[in-house]
Amino acid sequence: MDNQAEFYQKLPKVELHAHLNGSVSSETIQKLLSRKPHLNIKHSMTAIGKGQRRTLDECFEVFKVIHKLVDTEEDILMVATDVIREFAADGVKYLELRSTPREEKETRLTKANYVETVIKAIQQCKEEDLDIDVRFLIAIDRRNGTDVAMETVKLAEQYMLSSEGLVVGLDLSGDPTVGHGKDLLPALQRAKNCGLKLSLHLSEVPSQLEETDLLLHLPPDRIGHGTFLHPEVGGSQSLVDKVVKNNIPLELCLTSNVKGQTVASYADHHFKYWYQLGHPTVICTDDKGVFCTDLSHEYQVAASTFGLSHEDMWRISNQAIDCIFATEAVKQQLKQKWNDLHPQVLT
Numbered sequence: 624m625d626n627q628a629e630f631y632q633k634l635p636k637v638e639l640h641a642h643l644n645g646s647v648s649s650e651t652i653q654k655l656l657s658r659k660p661h662l663n664i665k666h667s668m669t670a671i672g673k674g675q676r677r678t679l680d681e682c683f684e685v686f687k688v689i690h691k692l693v694d695t696e697e698d699i700l701m702v703a704t705d706v707i708r709e710f711a712a713d714g715v716k717y718l719e720l721r722s723t724p725r726e727e728k729e730t731r732l733t734k735a736n737y738v739e740t741v742i743k744a745i746q747q748c749k750e751e752d753l754d755i756d757v758r759f760l761i762a763i764d765r766r767n768g769t770d771v772a773m774e775t776v777k778l779a780e781q782y783m784l785s786s787e788g789l790v791v792g793l794d795l796s797g798d799p800t801v802g803h804g805k806d807l808l809p810a811l812q813r814a815k816n817c818g819l820k821l822s823l824h825l826s827e828v829p830s831q832l833e834e835t836d837l838l839l840h841l842p843p844d845r846i847g848h849g850t851f852l853h854p855e856v857g858g859s860q861s862l863v864d865k866v867v868k869n870n871i872p873l874e875l876c877l878t879s880n881v882k883g884q885t886v887a888s889y890a891d892h893h894f895k896y897w898y899q900l901g902h903p904t905v906i907c908t909d910d911k912g913v914f915c916t917d918l919s920h921e922y923q924v925a926a927s928t929f930g931l932s933h934e935d936m937w938r939i940s941n942q943a944i945d946c947i948f949a950t951e952a953v954k955q956q957l958k959q960k961w962n963d964l965h966p967q968v969l970t
């Protein structure tokens with residue numbers, strides 16, 4: 624590992640935008656493939672390698688392949704524990720994992736089993752004494768419409784109350800070209816009213832202005848991507864003003880956006896726009912498995928693309944703590960951890 628890579632690996636980090644099934648590493652995929660040879664899935668169908676790009680549509684095809692490989696409680700438990708261990712090894716001290724509860728008739732997996740298995744993985748990792756605090760956001764896949772969204776919110780509500788603080792919020796994700804946010808508004812409103820924090824994928828693709836405007840009224844607690852919010856890329860000043868006025872942090876995933884071709888190059892990434900505004904932005908991976916990256920690499924790419932120093936990157940990782948969905952007490956513990964690590968990381 625070169626010096627830069629070593630610095631970014633040692634830098635304590637917060638990961639707030641990680642989809643469980645998009646985060647499965649190549650090693651774990653290999654284990655799944657050997658569990659299910661009859662599916663005839665090739666390793667190359669599960670990830671987008673270095674220098675490769677896909678349309679966003681093609682990215683969503685990749686998730687479908689991974690979902691075929693991860694369809695039992697046993698698979699989910701392995702995938703979730705592996706992903707947590709990998710984030711911990713990459714220097715992530717606080718992780719919010721998000722995942723869409725799935726029912727699989729063939730393996731008799733229910734949505735409740737799904738959620739409970741992710742929670743079990745988080746608890747098992749706690750017993751391993753890994754230096755990482757993990758929380759869970761339950762995800763709504765926008766393609767599934769109003770009723771499923773409401774059902775998912777009820778599930779999230781139930782586990783928010785019974786998981787001892789592990790389930791902290793709700794994510795809205797899925798193919799941004801499918802469905803409309805207005806159909807999901809009642810479910811999102813209910814989630815907010817019952818105390819679930821909301822992280823919404825907004826303006827990940829162009830021409831979602833109306834939907835974004837509508838959903839910003841909630842308002843969400845964080846925004847995923849927000850690629851096309853600002854006027855320079857076809858968004859609008861009024862959307863930017865709403866985000867700024869409500870101080871809604873943005874979760875930014877550089878490699879994901881470049882590989883999914885919603886952003887032309889790293890240098891064109893909207894990180895620059897929001898960072899220059901002084902608005903809270905959190906660097907995240909999105910799908911570290913599918914996009915073959917990790918959080919250290921994302922920090923390193925942001926620093927080298929935008930000419931940021933180690934001190935700047937320390938500040939970015941430190942300020943991400945303010946954007947987490949866990950309690951004030953957890954924030955204070957993390958701030959303390961960063962203070963303790965400061966002398967040995969920034970020498």
Ligand code: 6MZ
Binds near residue numbers: 724
């Ligand atoms: C929107 C995304 C996404 O939930 O099965 N997902 N949604 N935009 C993205 N940008 C690339 N990347 C992942 O993890 C996979 C699911 O996460 C969402 C999609 O709904 C995908 O099916 P889980 O753990």
